[in-house]
Amino acid sequence: MSRDSKPELVLRPRVAAALQRLRDSRDGGAVGVIGEIVSQLLGCEEHALLVLGEGGARLQPIAAMGLTPQRLESLLAPEGIIGQVARHGVPYLVGRTSSVGALAHEAGLTACIAIRSGRQVRGVLALFRMLPQKRSLTGEDLELLDVISEEGAPAFSDPRGGAFILQPPSTEPLPSRTAPGLRALFLQPGGVVTAAQPTEVTTILGSCVSVCLWDEHLRLGGMNHFLLPTAPRGQLPCGRHGEAAIPMLLRDLERLGSQRRNLRAKVFGGAHVAGAPAGGAGPTLGQRNAELARRLLAEAGIPIIAEDLGGRVGRKLRFRTEDGLALVKTLEGG
Numbered sequence: 524m525s526r527d528s529k530p531e532l533v534l535r536p537r538v539a540a541a542l543q544r545l546r547d548s549r550d551g552g553a554v555g556v557i558g559e560i561v562s563q564l565l566g567c568e569e570h571a572l573l574v575l576g577e578g579g580a581r582l583q584p585i586a587a588m589g590l591t592p593q594r595l596e597s598l599l600a601p602e603g604i605i606g607q608v609a610r611h612g613v614p615y616l617v618g619r620t621s622s623v624g625a626l627a628h629e630a631g632l633t634a635c636i637a638i639r640s641g642r643q644v645r646g647v648l649a650l651f652r653m654l655p656q657k658r659s660l661t662g663e664d665l666e667l668l669d670v671i672s673e674e675g676a677p678a679f680s681d682p683r684g685g686a687f688i689l690q691p692p693s694t695e696p697l698p699s700r701t702a703p704g705l706r707a708l709f710l711q712p713g714g715v716v717t718a719a720q721p722t723e724v725t726t727i728l729g730s731c732v733s734v735c736l737w738d739e740h741l742r743l744g745g746m747n748h749f750l751l752p753t754a755p756r757g758q759l760p761c762g763r764h765g766e767a768a769i770p771m772l773l774r775d776l777e778r779l780g781s782q783r784r785n786l787r788a789k790v791f792g793g794a795h796v797a798g799a800p801a802g803g804a805g806p807t808l809g810q811r812n813a814e815l816a817r818r819l820l821a822e823a824g825i826p827i828i829a830e831d832l833g834g835r836v837g838r839k840l841r842f843r844t845e846d847g848l849a850l851v852k853t854l855e856g857g
Contacts, residue, residue, distance in 0.1 A: 569651035597628035717745030728792035737847030
């Protein structure tokens with residue numbers, strides 16, 4: 524039975540948002556939406572979206588992230604756990620279902636689900652390495668996977684193509700951490716964090732925007748991660764909305780002793796990852812998030828000294844509060 528026939532079903536807010544995004548992308552952009560859900564909401568750094576070829580003899584890649592071409596090629600034969608899911612439609616969830624039949628190239632497989640069109644299996648989504656703080660799949664994660672399974676089939680006939688390019692991960696090492704006592708945190712969407720002690724904050728951005736603020740005198744800083752520029756009508760603004768997230772970040776830094784004249788900003792994200800915008804449709808969500816960040820920072824008198832905004836791909840951001848260093852890695856298959 525489809526979700527459309529269950530009006531009494533109450534979904535968690537993030538699951539409901541993911542469901543609406545997928546339904547809105549039926550005419551194009553579903554690949555990008557799936558990628559954004561997997562990266563931002565599920566917290567997965569390595570995954571592949573594969574379509575079941577005619578006759579079921581081979582899988583074909585639609586989009587991938589974090590997998591080398593060699594690793595991706597090994598997944599295309601419909602064998603092992605991924606092959607079982609493609610043939611029978613029964614999902615694999617690490618720690619919850621049997622791993623009997625797993626092959627060597629499936630090491631690290633966290634989950635594999637079938638994506639259906641009615642009763643027909645159109646393809647699979649395979650999730651490998653999760654973000655470090657993601658120790659297990661939660662009940663909300665399982666609901667998100669269920670939404671992708673039921674609503675993700677348009678990705679296999681997406682006229683606009685995918686947002687995630689099949690490329691090997693970058694081999695350039697990111698600069699190493701220099702502070703031996705550095706604390707590491709992962710910032711979820713809607714979160715705001717400030718720290719007086721050396722802290723490295725990591726987040727994953729698609730159309731969302733993160734504002735990083737650093738106090739060059741006190742050598743401390745903070746970061747937010749907002750999803751929408753303003754709160755929808757009838758909702759109170761919170762950390763998920765830029766109109767609240769930026770003032771919250773400023774207030775928290777002022778409580779630590781910062782003065783606005785000593786703050787410097789770096790702004791990241793604002794990508795358009797849901798297919799090409801329709802002609803005359805106006806600014807994308809990512810553009811509106813970026814524009815709001817620029818406007819509010821200008822009104823606060825805080826200069827933006829670095830930014831990486833827009834584009835068609837997601838980003839992984841690391842920000843160090845003790846020296847203001849920001850490291851950005853685009854999620855184009857690596």
